[in-house]
Amino acid sequence: MLNFLVRRIVYTIPIMLGVALVCFGLVHIAPGDPLVSILPPDASVQLQEQLMELYGFNRSLPEQFLSWVYRAMHGDLGTSIATGRPVTEEVMKAVGNTLRLAWVATVIGFVFGCLFGFVAGYFQNSWIDKLASATSVLGVSVPHYWLGMVLVIIFSSTLMWLPPSGAGEGGSDIWIWNWAHVKFLILPAVTMSVIPMGIIARTVRALVAEILSQEFIVGLRAKGMTDLGIFLHVVKNAAPTALAVMGLQLGYLLGGSILIETVFSWPGTGFLLNSAIFQRDLPLLQGTILVLATFFVALNLLVDVMQTLLDPRIARG
């Protein structure tokens, strides 16, 4: 087991280097001037050259890459060109905000996904099933940035019940789990939850249908168990798979959503990426992508290790 663990950790090193190389390469291949956010196009050539030198962009790309990787390995992702602030600090704050949003969206998605899934599966082919299935298909299909805008029009612009954007009256720095702050979270979280809700609902519906057709259910009915009792048995059997799907969806949501966070001005990783792209802030863009990629690599490593703990045959393979 220890060997396996060490091997898997060692494997992540080339993966991370590859991720770093791809992320650095893609960012530098994109056309445009790396200093565009701080240097107007009417700046003199001398000034342009002076700043290229001060920021180190006059060095060769391999040299820039090695220097960036070296500093990144020491926890320093550089400084944002546009703001002058440390990238690590910016990304970590954004990750915290995205986590907050992703957790709430996952809970909403899981609760309603399971509800629709169980109801649809239990009352298969009835009108309830059709309604719940249609809702889940809608959840998977609807473009969520569009849904976000519609929710804003209804609940913010028209009814004026919920704020349309931001992360609290005083900003995310002083976030507290009270109504004054949570009301800012509702619309983006609901918008973000529709896709996991749809996926979980469809998975659970299929699971429930399959479980209901199994012999032990017939046995339970034959023994005279009530519908509620049978329902609880179905829930217990479907739960592990539903939880696994929810875990995958949580991973997906933790990556942030550029569209949703931009629509709601939610200061997470998606909002940060959007800002970095539009300002062509290369260190911020590279740093954010690298942190998100590292997060997914770490998540995959964790899943591998957990699977191995549950099924030792994987380690032997």
Added chain:
Amino acid sequence: MKSSRSNSQSVLTPFRVAALCGVLATALAAPSIAQEKVLRIAMTAADVPRTLGQPDQGFEGNRFTGIPMYDSLTQWDLSSYDNASVLLPALATSWEVNPNDKTKWIFKLRNDVKFHDGSPFNADAVVWNVQKVLDQKSPQFDASQVGVTASRMPTLRSARKIDDFTVELTSSEPDAFLPINLTNLFMASPTQWQAKLKAVPASVTDPAERAKQAWIAFASDASGTGPFKMDRFVPRERVEMVKNPNYWDPKRMAQVDRVIAIPMPEANARTAALLSGQVDWIEAPSPDAIPQIESRGFKLYSNPQPHVWPWQLSFAEGSPWLDKRVRHAANLCIDREGLKTLLGGQMGIPKGTVPPGHPWWGNPSFDIRYDPEAAKKLMAEAGYTAAKPMKTKVQISASGSGQMQPLPMNEFVQQSLKNCNFDIEFDVIEWNTLFTNWRKGAKDPSANGATATNVSFAAMDPFFAMVRFGSTKAYPPVSNNWGYFGNEEFDKLIANARTSFDGKERDAALAKLHARIVEEAPFIWIAHDTGPRAMSPKVKGVVQPKSWFIDIAPMSIE
């Protein structure tokens, strides 16, 4: 009885009645005293513009974190809707060029100004602020502030203290535009910065790194001399500024207690924020949302800005625009009123780079108007007919800062020009690429065969409005004369304007230059942006000047 009367008199003496009235009045007034007057603004920027004195995010930065918190030696007059925004004294009370050496300027400074941290503003502070962007050897030099500052005052080289309230500024060449350029150099507090530098941990030994960290700390706890003081800064989310009760200019004393500026790059989010009451003011509402905004009782403010949305034409060999008749025809063929309707009225109709009535107007002999018949006649004289239209390519972007609505606007222009026998093809490229190509010029392969480019520009300052497009010294890659327009006559006109040190003489020289530019038409002038912004009717005292900027200080909120 006497005693009783005496008692009642002692209870209700005039003094006590007055005191009681006072207490009651205070009690009644208490809610209004306690209630802070807050003005909340949604900006178009994706991040709070830099707060350390030299803002980024284009002129939106100067508008929301520059002008409110800082002052410069000279400033724009933002007090009139109707008149052109002209240059005024600010932290400098007067200035003059040295008659014996016209690269040296003497600026007399105000002696009654203090920074928000209480330290005095003086000549040392001016020298220190010039050094922060121009002197790499100075401890406060900050590369991140150089780009947005030095490019806007291209000839300034150094500053020297003469006495506590007199400073000498030196330029690389005689330059009458320097006082105008200085509106872009905001005065940050050296004392506050030194305090931040001292607080940098001793473990950081590299002086450049210490300076960088001091600037980061300064940005979160800034100190300028402006009508508002920084109170709270949440990166990427908000900056909160409070009234500076000790501001030196009574005409610009803040009328609200607090201003909160929030970055909100998405136009629909800004509209929703206004309609839901989350903010009191939004920048640049999308044209589609304007009827709804107005129908809900919000007020829309706009005024043509010193902004030009043009097609800049190529004078390189083989360009069809080398024929002046074609350039004039294109300028006469665009239905700008129709375009304005397309934009919901949010567009100024240009008559040149600056409008009639501006000190630099100059009354050109070529009248830019909509006259398709005259345009067709000129095209026929140039040899272009419906059977043989003038075919060419124009580089445009699908979006971009200051580009308004580039796709529908360009398509409209394309259709307009088609009626006058122009056959225009578009090369649509990404905004940053178009911007970068602007410096490379029409002869560079990046032009991809295009003979015109569509990059909008600010026209507040003579260098940026005219010189860089008319001087042969500004040919690519030096500056933005993308089309290689210019000749000896224009170089002479520019030199004359640059060396006219009397304000009126300088404006007259610039007016001559402007008139000749319009007559030669190196651009197709298509639109001026109007800087639309929507506000709650609670916001009073709003004056939207003919400027990129707006003064928040005189605004109040009910």
